[in-house]
Amino acid sequence: MKHINYMDVAKNIMEQLDQGAFLTVKAGDQLNTMTIGWATMGIIWSKPIVMVAVRNSRYTFGIMEKAADFTISFQKNDMDKELTFCGTQSGRNVDKFKECRLEPVPAQKTISPIIRIPGIHFECKIVYKTAMNPAFLDEAYKRQYPQSDFHTLYFGELLASYEI
Numbered sequence: 001m002k003h004i005n006y007m008d009v010a011k012n013i014m015e016q017l018d019q020g021a022f023l024t025v026k027a028g029d030q031l032n033t034m035t036i037g038w039a040t041m042g043i044i045w046s047k048p049i050v051m052v053a054v055r056n057s058r059y060t061f062g063i064m065e066k067a068a069d070f071t072i073s074f075q076k077n078d079m080d081k082e083l084t085f086c087g088t089q090s091g092r093n094v095d096k097f098k099e100c101r102l103e104p105v106p107a108q109k110t111i112s113p114i115i116r117i118p119g120i121h122f123e124c125k126i127v128y129k130t131a132m133n134p135a136f137l138d139e140a141y142k143r144q145y146p147q148s149d150f151h152t153l154y155f156g157e158l159l160a161s162y163e164i
Contacts (some may be wrong), residue, residue, distance in 0.1 A: 001163070001164055002163045003160075003162045004120065004161050004162055006122065006158055009120055010041055013074055014039075014040070014041070016074055017037050017038065017039055018037065019080070019083065020036065020083040020087060021036055021039075021072050021074045021075070021083075022034070022036075022073040022083070022086065022102070022115050022117075023035075023036045023052055023054070023060065024070065024071045024072075024073065024104065024112055024115060025060060025063045025064050025070045025071075025112050026063070026067065026111050026112040026113060027063050027064075027067040027111075028066065030062075030063045030066070031113070032059055032063055032096065033060075033086055033091075033096055033104075033115060034059075034086055034087065034091070035083045035084075035086045036052055036054075037087075038052075038053045038151075039051060039052045039053070039072070041158070045127075047127075047157050048157065048158040049155050049156065049157060049158065050072065050156045050158055051153055051154065051155050051156070052072070052156070053151035053153055053154075054151060054152055054154065055149050055150070055151050055152075056149060056150065056151070059090045059091040060091065061152065064126075064129075064154060067111070067112065067126065068110075068111060068125065068126060069110035069111055069124055069126055069159075070110070070124050070126065070154065070156055071110055071113065071121060071123050071124065072121070072122045073114050073117055073119060073120075073121050074121070074122075075118070075119045076118040076119040076120075077117070077119075081100075082100040082102065085099060085100055102115050102117070103115065103116040104116075107121075107160070108123060109125075109160045110123040110124070110125065110159065110160075116164070117164070119163065119164065120162070120163050121160075121162055121163070121164060122156075122158055122160070122161050123158070123161075124158055124159060125156060125157045125159055126154055126155070126156050127155055127156065127157045128154075129152055129153065129154045129155065130152065130153050131151075131152045131153075132151050132152070132153065134148070134150055
């Protein structure tokens with residue numbers, strides 16, 4: 001495991017989001033992973049912050065609402081099949097870890113595990129969340145929500161970043 005400065009990989013990570021990454025969260029005995037394609041990172045409140053967007057209709061949303069943290073695993077190898085599955089199937093109905101042969105392993109600083117895959121891993125403590133208010137969304141962006149299933153935005157302080 002090699003610890004990395006997240007800003008050194010930020011550009012590549014943001015470009016990779018077009019292909020997806022695994023957002024993993026645990027609260028109590030609930031554990032799920034989902035594919036994300038939207039996120040951002042930078043400095044807010046003088047801290048390194050990663051912001052992820054989770055639609056309220058997703059199974060992961062209910063877990064995120066109870067969780068203290070989350071992890072993001074950015075795969076190094078081709079995992080299109082697994083990312084597609086985790087982005088189209090609900091954890092309410094299927095064990096994504098079992099179906100995709102993804103192994104959750106303890107993280108260094110969060111309750112939520114990482115997925116044991118080669119790549120970059122972020123561990124984040126949830127420090128703020130806010131539901132999107134469509135009244136403040138530009139009309140051009142409202143087209144992203146034809147069913148009005150808006151996101152909740154979770155701001156996570158980056159506690160650890162490393163490559164496996």
